[in-house]
Amino acid sequence: MNGFISKLNDGAPFTYFIFLLILVIIALFVKGLMEKGENKKTISLLTSVGWFAIAVGFLGQTFGLIVAFDSVGASGELTPRVVAEGLKMTILSSLFGVISFLIARLEIIILVWMGKEKH
Numbered sequence: 001m002n003g004f005i006s007k008l009n010d011g012a013p014f015t016y017f018i019f020l021l022i023l024v025i026i027a028l029f030v031k032g033l034m035e036k037g038e039n040k041k042t043i044s045l046l047t048s049v050g051w052f053a054i055a056v057g058f059l060g061q062t063f064g065l066i067v068a069f070d071s072v073g074a075s076g077e078l079t080p081r082v083v084a085e086g087l088k089m090t091i092l093s094s095l096f097g098v099i100s101f102l103i104a105r106l107e108i109i110i111l112v113w114m115g116k117e118k119h
Helices: 002-010 012-035 040-075 080-117
Strands: none
Touching (some): 012 080
């Protein structure tokens, strides 16, 4: 668990927000399962939240690159440590965004499949 929290910390505030969106995605999926086939609005919300999460991830990636370039500019030299820290923030934000998007898409597939089977 400490490793997961350290990765959230490494990804800056964007990863915490994306993690919150993952919790929302899971809650919407549970809501969709309880609706038993009448879940068009829930599927639409899952789609929107999934796309929003990936957008936040790429916003975090852009922010991470800016921080990396600022660090290089402030130190006056290009060291592997400075670059690695900025790139880690960049990669973690986009990774969390893509993972949340994939979770949302998988849940949409399950809800659509369950809805079609009941008709």
